[in-house]
Amino acid sequence: MTEPPGRELSRLAELYGVAASYSPSPGRTVAASAGAVTAALAALGVDAADPGAALAAREAELAARLLPPTLVCRQGGTPEALGALPPGTVLHVETEQGESRAGTDGLPSGVHRLTVTAPDGRSARVHLVVAPSRLPTPTDRSWGLLVQVYSLLSRRSWGMGDLGDLAELAGWAGRALGAGFVQVNPLHAAVPGPPTDPSPYRPSSRRFPDPVYLRVEDIPEYAYAEDRERLRELLAEGERLRGEVLGKGALIDRDAVWEAKRQALELVAAVPLGPGRQAAYDAFLAEQGQALEDHATWCALAEVHGADWERWPEGLRDPRSAETARARAGLRDRVGFHSRLAWLTDTQLTDAQRAAREAGMAVGIVHDLAVGVHPGGADAWAQQDHFAAGMSVGAPPDAFNARGQDWGLPPWRPDRLAESGYEPYRQLLRALFRYAGALRIDHVMGLFRLWWVPQGRPPTEGTYVRYDAEAMLAVLALEASRAGAVVIGEDLGTVEPGVRESLQERGVLGTSVLWFERDWEGNGQPLPPEEWRADCLATVTTHDLPPTAARFTGEYVGLRDRLGLLTRPVEEEQAGAAADTGEWLALLTRLGLLEDGSEDAAVRAVHRFLLRTPARMVGVWLPDAVGDRRPQNLPGTWDEYPNWRLPVAAADGRPVTLEEIASSARARALFDVLREGT
Template sequence: MAAAYDDAEPPLTAGPELIRLAESHGVATSYSPAPGRTVEVPASAVVAVLAALGVDAGTPDAVRAALAERERELRERLLPPTLVRWAGAEPPAALAALPVGTRLLVRIEEAPREGLADSRASQDSQEEDEGQEWDGAAGLPLGVHRLTALAPDGRTGHAHLVVAPDRLPAPTGRSYGLLVQLYSLLSRRSWGMGDLGDLAELAGWAGRTGGAGFVQVNPLHAAVPGAPTDPSPYRPSSRRFPDPVHLRIEEIPEYGYVEDRERLHALLEKAARLRSAVLDKGALIDRDAVWELKREALELVLAVPLGPGRQAAYDAFRAAHGQALDDHATWYALAEVHGTDWHGWPDALRDPRSAATARARTALADRVAFHARLAWLTDGQLRAAQRAAREAGMPIGIVHDLAVGVHPQGADAWAQQDVFAAGTSVGAPPDAFNARGQDWGLPPWRPDRLAACGHAPYRDLLRALFRYAGALRIDHVMGLFRLWWVPQGRPPTEGTYVRYDAEAMLALLALEAGRAGAVVIGEDLGTVEPGVREKLQRRGVFGTSVLWFERDWEGDGHPLPPDRWRADCLATATTHDLPPTAARLTGDHVELRDRLGLLTRSAAEEHAEATADAAEWLALLGSLGLLDSPAAGPPGSDEEEEIRAVHRFLLRTPARLIGVWLPDGVGDRRPQNLPGTWDQYPNWRLPIADRQGRPVPLEELTASRRLRRLLEVLRGPGPTAR
């Protein structure tokens, strides 16, 4: 790399050619972390990110050559890779810019069977057919169609034309729901962590007894197996397929026909001991131990032949998911032999399309079938949980969580190498909460490769999730617009934003959510680019509003009155990354961070600020008459009543969805995840517990007088409309 672009270079303030090249590829050369403040991106970071997009900008000559090529490409192409037409709107502007006399041909997408046919496969199978004449103005059915432009000068252009409904589905009326990390919801029937049987039980109880409209869970994506497995549900191996660790083994139909009952009984006894260790002895949830038992049991269960009806259903599932399922199952079969980091596999096996991989898939056919069947079984229990929720009267049902990315060593990163950017990871720039920025270690999708294939991997992912989701929460929904890319080997401060085709991403989201009749909730907390929330709201994507963050930041900084909250949002008191409400009221969250050495100021200062914050909110609740019996002492003196008052406040807002953090119902003090910690705190491994830290199984939870009193507040005439 020339000296002009080495790591010692000061932040980029000139270089118009590099700036133009970067902008033409959606790579930012500066960003604004706050109004009135602009930060220049180091030239070395821009060059590294461009390299991840396949653009050589390592020298001034390379920059000039790449810029000339890019500008020629943009000048000569007839159509961009992807176009969007919203229902009822004018045709895309790019069509009006075509040369006079250009013919348009459109190949109409076939309606997907079960909403799941692989979009790439359907496109490939019809590549020979250019389609029918189109005048560019007539209406087209919803879908992703193949558009061809034939110019008079002989040029030909192709584009994926996304025809999407104007808005996403909206919830019916107003409802409240429970927010829970599924692994933490143990019952006396689960095997050491919460499972899909527990989820169905909770949904049935909450819908019928509590009048709840939904249950929101953490991502249930397939994990990277290991010893130990990464416990975070936000670093999965695959986002398209669920994790079989969540299966309720006894509810698999073939379970009753296992021949080796003695071995199965021994596994059940081990599972009982594992469950008792968590619920009765205070042990942490051990996901790996749970999976080891379930895997052994599943080997027995899957040895039972499927009946003809079940076999037909399984065959249909495999056909519907096609190559994606084969790749997923093949990765897990290969991982059993070569380890879970595919970068260390034999060279030929690192390529999912190599002849060696095809031979390995054949040689490991039994193991590939085993993992494919696990995906089918888990999908079936997920759909059963959603049915249970809807049958209990829930208008939405189960809200699933879509993680922002995948583990670099996992199945998706291996199978989709063509659309992931090598040598980079997703994170966040420095902000008021983290001066060093963040590197989440998740490889980003390349926006150019996504556009070229009509965003097929993204669309296929949405289709798979909407099979069993009444609603979908999208973690870091701002990532539909741009993501902070961190070049490998560099700190997060030396990253930059890369822009995505948000119009296409939103259109596909509207298309697939509309077909499923599902609501979408965007996690839009933290720093959000101006205009993003408005664009999301325009298309019907709900936001997320957390009580403690809702202040008049542009005015006096006081708590935001309920009538000034937005309506199209999920309003909550807390989340999995924040202290439970009881800890916030009592200051226990400060004591926890102090014990772990995470405070940046003295404990006295932190306590004083936390107490003042809670007191200010309680004063507002009192002034609104939401506290039945205001406590005379400091915040937390009557935490049960104060927590109920917090939720009465949420009912006063216009928010159409209200979320209750389930551990708040029994006084749990411990956050499920404490950002900034790794081995200092048991993130993602805690069962729901009461105020003393005693684990509370599902059977006791649903009988809790404290929880029932809280839900009585929420099930009144305000939050539900059915």
């Protein structure tokens, strides 16, 4: 049903954090459909067939409850909810550190268990998150590189960039260029193909990294594998795949790369570990525990039954069933293999961060956290209780997309997160911070609310569901502080009022992209550099936008026209694009940043402009350094454009290696601008 929800349904929805209406723009409110609200409530375990009865039950439940399942306070403070407890209530805390305390004064940071007992005999045992007030922030200004790891091939890559290339890039950029960080795409484990979905933003697991990025030859056991002839054949296959991409213009073939690497890794994994390596591996297994066992089990079962667990035999759809336990025992070797790969990938990621820091980078590797996971993947299987069945994350209709968006990612249930003390979220952050100097959170607004779309319905018929942002930010502050890591929120697009202010107050940096920074409340002109915010990562472009050269030449309009993506005549689009870049060029000229009328000069000028802003971090899209014209991802396309499969290329479209970038005069001229300006 598309009619708006009634009064009782709206009130019921409010008590569960489900929106009955939303504001797509200032001053405009749109009612959500009753069907969307009812579906969202059903995904939260609420039967809203009789809204009045469900409302009465919820109000009675809340009235009887002493405390919510998770409380949050900043270190040195006291949770507000404790002030509403009846006089004489007894408080007892079991801290994360193993202490037993009466009361909550002076608690260390951590996730503790709080037991309260009221004079009338009622009691509650809840999670208590005590977190620092702010996250770590950069002490000094720095600049760095933005790159999709798979797209950066070296002379040693097996058809796509790998973690060896990342470590090499970080070492060179830190020592030779004075860069402070390298930001990469999500390196989460993908859902295996063929064909594998190439998008890094729809992974099988966000908790564990993808072993396709392993540099096989850098694994110590590689030198001791017995079948040397077969390894040489597989190495030759990796070289062939590299040659196809670099020499013949082929697209990156992730599946072919993985097939060659998988066979090589099986030979390498057959080599017994030495005592020191075995001890390190055992420690990793113990630390990762059930989560790793579940992930490796899913990988082993996917090899037998396919990559969508919802299509598996019924008994295997439950990770805790007897059938799954028997299957795990029968696939013990494959489970062990995938566990070993998780460790090896974690090790090389740690090595890359170490290489970055040893090269003098203040931050190092900036990893990217995707907003969700594939519904058929490992996380969705292992954490079923925490995901909202029958729902998908997306975006409502707005000025950029009148039809809204459905990203095909199941959302976390906010109630289950709270009941668990945010355990899956904490584990996820802790895993990523193991090897990250900073973390970029895609669609950071999702810490506050997400647009839930009922399965089978268009995204226009969704609604917002709210999360406990204070708890989400507290857990983020806790884990980031423990790791000493910076956090960057991708806060582009439509942002709810107050969100940016809350993020800034907690120390989360924002994201500012040059083309979007205009005086939208005034004359609409480009925002002068001194008016930019300081607490941000400032860039000219992103992986979802045209490279800077294509923006200045207008080539991106022609690309969108050829793919049928324009919503108005191409002449109007070209005129609009020319006017947009013309305004920026005029400002660059007035500021004395533009050397001449060449394309290279314009690219350098916009980066000089970024250095005029107070932004704490300034990022350079690596393909811009060599004049690449092609976006890595073109939103709104699927088969029409090779999203996420393009190598970094020069202005003429010829793929270039890491070694060629390091020796490029064009790249060096741009990097000199950044090095001299920070």
